[in-house]
Amino acid sequence: MKKLNRKNLGLETKPPIKILQFGEGNFLRAFIGYAFQELNKKVGFNAGIAVVQPIDRGLVKMLNDQDGLYTLFMKGVKKGEEIQEVELISNIVKAVDPYANFNDYLSLAKEPSLEFIISNTTEAGIAYVSSDTPDMQPPSSFPAKLTLLLHERFKHFNGEASKGLAIIPCELINYNSDTLKDIILKYIEDWKLGNDFKVWLLENSTFHNTLVDRIVPGYPKDDIEAYNAQLDYQDNLIVAAETFLLWVIEVDDALKAKLPFEKTGLDVKIVNDMQPYRTRKVRILNGAHTAMVPFSLLYGNKTVKQSVDNPFTGGFINKVVFNEIIDTLEMDKKELNDFADAVFDRFRNPFIVHNLSSIALNSISKFAVRVLPSLLEYVKIHNKVPTHLTYAFACLIRFYKGIWKGDTLPVQDSEDIVAKFSEIWKSNDSSEIAKSVLGIQDYWGEDLTKVKNLTEAVALALKEIEAHGIEQGFANYSHSILNLHSSNTVTN
Structure with a gap:
């Protein structure tokens, strides 16, 4: 059985990095990875994802060993009919462990094509940690890591307005982006990162509350032989999910134009009030x-x-x-x-x-x-x-x-x-x-x-x-x- 990598599957051409994703776990790979793959396939969105491992131990090494590739098995029932689908997800083009290489992490801020920040660091991930400082490599909390990356982008592009980002957290707390923004602003104040940076962030980046819904059991260890039998390559990152997917995003008109999910058939609702x-x-x-x-x-x-x-x-x-x-x-x-x-x-x-x-x-x-x-x-x-x-x-x-x-x-x-x-x-x-x-x-x-x-x-x-x-x-x-x-x- 052949090794799962881009060369063996003829996928060596990578799309530019448009999405920075905090979290490499089962849910994001079965939800965000799949959603943007559909956008790439059906709309020609041409978006690559750079994944950041948000905690000290994670799956970045396994992802890199497979060139960011993995297989998504989707199973469910729709109007009484059983549905099974298999999809090779190929839009992760880079995976970074900031605990192993913090400079590699900060370099993601310099990607000129970057447009979106997406995260799912669990409900506990959007939290202010008073012991985090700007000289830590990296700080412990996700908001602190993100603050440093945004500041690095502000500095690298000299406060250019067009380099602001759309920040779309998927953690399961109500008003998730509002909460994240408040914590980032607190770090800017505590760390004395400057009013110019604060103004650039507030005027040129946007924060969007979300609701996500999909059951993702994850790696099907109990039935892995049956799953592997359907593939002609060895995949150590198989993820199983239900077919149902719902993503509700609170947006402004500008973001709605940037994310044409209405052309994919996915149940992604871009609304003024979620x-x-x-x-x-x-x-x-x-x-x-x-x-x-x-x-x-x-x-x-x-x-x-x-x-x-x-x-x-x-x-x-x-x-x-x-x-x-x-x-x-x-x-x-x-x-x-x-x-x-x-x-x-x-x-x-x-x-x-x-x-x-x-x-x-x-x-x-x-x-x-x-x-x-x-x-x-x-x-x-x-x-x-x-x-x-x-x-x-x-x-x-x-x-x-x-x-x-x-x-x-x-x-x-x-x-x-x-x-x-x-x-x-x-x-x-x-x-x-x-x-x-x-x-x-x-x-x-x-x-x-x-x-x-x-x-x-x-x-x-x-x-x-x-x-x-x-x-x-x-x-x-x-x-x-x-x-x-x-x-x-x-x-x-």
């Missing part, structure tokens, strides 16, 4: 995940796919999303329904095993952010509690008892939350339990006992779950809750 898309993802995708986990585990499912394929649990989750969550969102309903359909295709993906226990971590805080806003908005709109979301809430509370039918449940949360529920569950009174949990403002941001009928509905669900289990309990609860729906919803 917050509605973030809300859509958090409420529908993440909300469905969080709502399903306790409910489905108590039913007896182990994976997300089992949950949506089962007639009872799948029907329940479908109504949570399409009848209750979507009803509370202000975006175009067709767009919301199309997005939700894609989410359920992702949930059914047979190529990705997504264990419910693995997404049970910190379910209380997740419910407060991802699910509770939909529940409360539904109450506000309809003047009644939502049947399925309220039952999911009761399942969450029951899940935190920690034991179900003699088995230990995978409750994973802070010690104080686990201890609090242990204390609450010493009671056998479902009404007392519901009132205690819903009254904890530190969990929910407000006293939920003031939402009329919610405490009663949760108590009813808890009672039915304990007496009859999840499926029969839901049937009994959904019948009985009709008596509550005619009541006023909120008391002042």
Whole structure:
């Protein structure tokens, strides 16, 4: 089997470096590498990527050993049809380890064709580290490294306006570029890098908040022989991902013209305000995940796919999303329904095993952010509690008892939350339990006992779950809750 390199594959001509990418891990290679490869293929974008290893240990040596080449396997389901695609990604033209060669890193600032900075250094990567100094080679934090590189570019090109960059972080924090910009400005101030540099950066570079969404399991070690059998070369950097890809970028008109993703067929949305898309993802995708986990585990499912394929649990989750969550969102309903359909295709993906226990971590805080806003908005709109979301809430509370039918449940949360529920569950009174949990403002941001009928509905669900289990309990609860729906919803 031949070695994977540019000479052996006839790819010795490299595109110019237009993109500097902080991070060489699985996600960026399956997401950014693929997106810009499609732009190169379908639009003639002719963009090469220079990759920077953001931490001391990484994959730069392996990338360089393969001349930046690697294979992306994409598998998924679209409208019930299984899809598999294989793509050799060839747009990484340079990979640099700043810990091994800091001058090589700084030289990237001098690339005349450079236009974009892209990063994914994990949520913890966009952070201010007070101990970082401008003489460190390199500083520890990503923002500090980037500040030095931007300053080097400013100096090398004598403050030329056209050499500013579009900075597009992909870390999964809200307002990621705004946060990054604030930290860079703090380093400029702390390190006394000068007002001229600050003005050049603010006037000639742009910062763009983003939302990224793609499941990337990464290197398929358990099935690597099957993957290798499909190739005629040896690839040590195979990466597996789902077929779904969503990238939302907040931009100005100038950047939209520079990134003609609309010509690729990829779901890259270049918009003035990404917050509605973030809300859509958090409420529908993440909300469905969080709502399903306790409910489905108590039913007896182990994976997300089992949950949506089962007639009872799948029907329940479908109504949570399409009848209750979507009803509370202000975006175009067709767009919301199309997005939700894609989410359920992702949930059914047979190529990705997504264990419910693995997404049970910190379910209380997740419910407060991802699910509770939909529940409360539904109450506000309809003047009644939502049947399925309220039952999911009761399942969450029951899940935190920690034991179900003699088995230990995978409750994973802070010690104080686990201890609090242990204390609450010493009671056998479902009404007392519901009132205690819903009254904890530190969990929910407000006293939920003031939402009329919610405490009663949760108590009813808890009672039915304990007496009859999840499926029969839901049937009994959904019948009985009709008596509550005619009541006023909120008391002042």
